Amino acid sequence: MRWLSRLGVQFRMLFSRNRAHRELDAELRDHLDRQIAENTARGMSDESARAAALRTFGNPALLRDQAHDTWNWAAAESLLHDVRIGCRTLLRTPGFTVIAILVMALGIGANVALFTIVRGVLLKPLPYSDPERLVTLYERSASEGLGMFNPVAAGSFSEWQRAATGVEQMALVSPFQNYNVSAEGGKLPERIDAGFCSWNLFSLLGVQPALGRTFAEADDEHSAQSTVMLSDAFWRRRYAGDPAIVGKTIWLDAKPYTVVGVLPASFLFNSAFGGNTVQVWTPVGHEFPEALLKAYDDHEGIVMARLKPGVTLQSVLAQLGAVQAQIKKEHAAGGVNGAVNGRSMLDDAVHDYKTPLYALLAATGCVLLIACMNVASLLIARTAARGKEMAIRTALGGGRMRLMRERLTESLLISVMAGAVGIGISWAALQLLVKMRPDMNRVESIRIDGGVALFTIAAIASCALFAGLISALGADGKRLLSALQESSRANRGSHQRATLRRVLLVLEVSLTVVLLAGAGLLLKSYQRLRTTDLGIPINNALRLHVSLPESRYKEEVQQVAFFEQLIAGVRALPGVEAAGLVSTAPGQGWGGDSLADTLEQPRRQEDLLDIHRRAADPGYFAAAQIPLLRGRIFTSDERLSRSDVALISLSTAQQLFPGQDPIGKHLHFGYNKDVYEIIGVVGDVRWDIHEPPKPTMYMPLYGHDWTGATIFVRGRNVESLAMPIENVVGRLDRDLPVSNVMTFRESIAKSTIDSQFDSLLILSFAVIALILAGAGLYGVLAYLVTQRTGEIGIRMALGAPRKQVMRLMLLDGLRPALIGLVLGLAGSAATGRLIASMLFDTKPLDAGIYTAVAATLLVVAGIACMLPAWRASRIDPMQALRTE
Amino acid sequence: MTGRIELPQGTLDLLILRTLLPGPQHGWAISERVQQVSSEVLSIQQGSLYPALHRLERRGWIKAEWGTSDNNRRAKYYELTRTGRKQLDAETEAWRKLAVAVEQVLEGA
DSSP states (O other): OHHHHHHHHHHHHHHTHHHHHHHHHHHHHHHHHHHHHHHHHTTOOHHHHHHHHHHHHOOHHHHHHHHHHTTTHHHHHHHHHHHHHHHHHHHHSHHHHHHHHHHHHHHHHHHHHHHHHIIIIIISOOSSSSGGGEEEEEEEOSSSSTTTTBOEEHHHHHHHHHHOOSEEEEEEEEEEEEEEEOOBTTBOOEEEEEEEEOTTHHHHHTOOOSEEOOOOGGGGSTTSOOEEEEOHHHHHHHHTTOTTOTTOEEEETTEEEEEEEEOOTTOOOOOSSSOTTOOEEEEHHHHSOHHHHTOSSOEEEEEEEEEOTTOOHHHHHHHHHHHHHHHHHHOOSTTOOOEEEEEEHHHHHHHHHHHHHHHHHHHHHHHHHHHHHHHHHHHHHHHHHTHHHHHHHHHTTOOHHHHHHHHHHHHHHHHHHHHHHHHHHHHHHHHHHHHHOTTSTTGGGOOOOHHHHHHHHHHHHHHHHHHHHHHHHTOOHHHHHHHHHTTTSSOHHHHHHHHHHHHHHHHHHHHHHHHHHHHHHHHHHHHHHHTOOOSSOOTTEEEEEEEOOTTTOOSHHHHHHHHHHHHHHHHHSTTEEEEEEESSOTTSOOOOEEEEEESSSOOOGGGOEEEEEEEEOTHHHHHHTOOEEEEOOOOHHHHHTTOOEEEEEHHHHHHHSTTSOOTTOEEEESSSOOEEEEEEEEOOOOSSTTSOOOOEEEEESTTSSOOEEEEEEEETTGGGGHHHHHHHHHHHOTTOOEEEEEEHHHHHHHHTHHHHHHHHHHHHHHHHHHHHHHHHHHHHHHHHHHHTHHHHHHHHHTTOOHHHHHHHHHHHHHHHHHHHHHHHHHHHHHHHGGGGGGOSSOOSSOHHHHHHHHHHHHHHHHHHHHHHHHHHHTOOHHHHHHHO | OTTOOOOOTTHHHHHHHHHHSSSOEEHHHHHHHHHHHTTTSOOOOHHHHHHHHHHHHHHTSEEEEEEEOTTSOEEEEEEEOHHHHHHHHHHHHHHHHHHHHHHHHHHHO
16 A cells, blocks of 8 residues: 555645645755855855855755656656647647547447447346356257247246256246236226246346235246236336335236236346337246146247356256157157257347347447548658658657657547547447337446446557557658658658558558448348348238237137127228238238148158248238239138138148149148148248248138237228227227237338348448548548659659649559458458348348449549549649749 | 765665654754764765655655744654654664674675
8 A cells, every 4th residue: 555655645746746846945945044044153244154055055946856856757747748749739730630539539439339239238247146147948949050949838848847957946938928908097008018937037037026026936827816017117107106006906918917016127128039128927827828838849938047056058958958858759749849959148138139239349440440540641641741840859869769759649639539529429329329229138238337438448548559659650760860861852751651651541441341341231131121022012001910808709709700890890991992810911920830741642740841820811812912823712701610721822832732733632730630621822921021931821810719910901091091990999899909000111121120220330330431541542642742742743844744643643542442442352251251140132242242342442532532633733843843 | 074975875865764763854954963963974965855855755754744943934844754764774774784794894804
């Protein structure tokens, strides 16, 4: 601690320097006075007493300086001096200063913003107790690639729970559920995201309720009373934060649920399935039908587990893998997985964001590097402009270290100011990003904190060092001397500096090309995604979802009657051209699939075809405009009976019955013994915009297991139809909410938001890089023109035509651009593979993109070089020679 | 002034610390006292006194405070700190050893 207090003294002295000076003066004066007084007492005259005293005393000024020096002020003071000089130099060229600061601020701002996101989303531990022991477990199908992280069947979960010795607790979670919340207390009905979970999920995570209690084991029984826990947001929004909510009853899917507790605001559920939108939690053992709880082939959940201390995920996976392999052996039917898989809970929650976020971070890193090179380049140019001054100072014995320190101070000043501006930029950017992507997992943990502050300081320091050192490299003392000797005529020193700037430029251009190529690939892939053929026209279509609560619509007759009235009501609305019902619409994602076999040509177990099952009413195909290729659509009778007839998509027909007529053949599934007769073949559609069309089978909607349906409506001006349709639903059942009201176009935009987000961000970084590179090219060439004014003057005086001068200068600027372009394209080819997983229907080596990037870059480089070159060709030879 | 010798390197600090042992003193008094006690043999040049005082203060061995002197003038008083006292002990010990050793060498040679 001694050094600390010593440091304290030094600091005090440094900051109270003036006082210290005064005190020292007073002290010395006192000393001198006493000496004089003594001399006088010895009998000297006043005059000689003073003279003698001064003689013994020495030079007071020198004395003061000597005492002063012991305080180690020298270093600090010369730093202050440097800073003062730096400020003055920067203020002398405000244009340069502003550009340099802005350029670097953009780089620093983008990096700080991205780092904040990466840190918040990917690096910060999950907000649960001992998060490093939390893992998420999945089933794994035999095939590699797809099916690596398959949801878990409740039956398997029970067996795992019995067998696993390496875990403290294990919970089954089904986070992708929904409820209709009934209209009550003057509020409209609404449909909310919900999660089913084992009773122990919250104790497993270490989450304490804010109000009431969490679930008890008894709540998780099938026969138990219905209980629910509310999220903080839902409790505040729907129930105005009612402190007496615990014990009250709320109606979910027209059934009464007792509220047992409210979760804390800090609890936001994150997993690869189902993001942070879960509003209420109910016990899975109570909610799942009993058959489902025992099923091994119906995958409805994920398993969250807390490992015992010291136990590895691998050992648990090995143990559970054996259990699952045994299950597969005992239940050989299709759909039972034979292996398990798992990853840390954090990894699971943010897995989808990893590649894009790291790619974006790399992109911003490139931008910062380019910005630093530009600032270095600007500093070099400035040094060159001050070449003579530097040379004289060096000649007079100015230390090279001193000159270097000046340059470092200057770049430090720029970096610090840029950092301040950059923090503002990053703050604004973060606000924007968080607002744009509230759906992103862990978005709540994105925060500027101490770690981010450290990163910012490190970024500023490394920018200062980088720019300062590179520009100092261009100011070697010897060369400065030669600059002095050779006067300002095109000399070696400035040529070497120009060479250094050219090298920087080549690097800058190549980084820009890499960024542009990456942005191009992502943009193209986004465009591909937007324009992907879903199999049906996307304009003039609206979809809405209605889900019937089983408690109120127990009988199939009731469901059928409801849907009959609903679709009749919708069709009667003015403006509706066609309307139909389907269990899951194209672009809406996974909606249930099964392994199918045919009666006519039974297939081997491992060759069963994975078919998406959809239920539809006859009007759907016309409304969606899915073409009928063979056979016929359902009849009205069939939709009201439990007719086992089915339509299949073209790809199903091609795979199950290659080269044959499928009409009249029969399909059946492992999960029940129903056999479906194929009555028609319809066009293929994409269920998920990211995936190619999957084999699909349609069966009549009514009288099957579906209690919810999407209303698919075609008409002009479909947006204006949403309210009337909601009114139709409200008239039929005032407690029934209509959810997911979206035009078809909007629903596609929603499922492409990830790629839109990524490509727009990278594109903006690439554009910044392009502007910086253009500015860099312009700067270097403009500098070269100034440097070579004399030479050009001579050339022109000797008869060189203006065109030739212009060509000469253009080539001078374009050469580094071309080299950079070639290097950059090579670099892009190498890095393209890294973002391959983010691309849709686009190859990392896309000739079109590469050509476009090259063309863009050449155009920008051309423009940046044209102006100085043109200026060079305008030089008046006489004027140029005279200024020399 | 005759009979005076140059102070060996490093002894100045020791002398100042020792002079401050009885109690706080101002700069003038320190130099007077050293001169007096050493029978005018040792004299501290003001040129080295003040830098030395500041050096000792920076090291935390002495601390300074403004006070009023005997003749009613404001003066800066220097005082030993606890670490300064320890330092004085250590340096006195070292000096004694050195003096004895040097003496022995001189005798033995």
